[in-house]
Amino acid sequence: MYSDEISTDYEADIELQLENGKVYRYKGNGRYKGINARMERIKVKDAGVYDVQ
Secondary structure, three states, X not given: OEEEXXXXXXXXXXXXXXXXXXXXXXXXXXEEEEEEEEOOOOXXXXXXXXXXX
């Protein structure tokens, strides 16, 4: 694991393609402030539903 300090504006188009065939799309923007800690994998517990195909 490694980390760094961040204060960055962001804008994102996110697409999640699940093994069950569902696709979720999100748009977002803002300013991230804090410490970014990264490992090899990210787990999503609850992403919500905005645009489902």
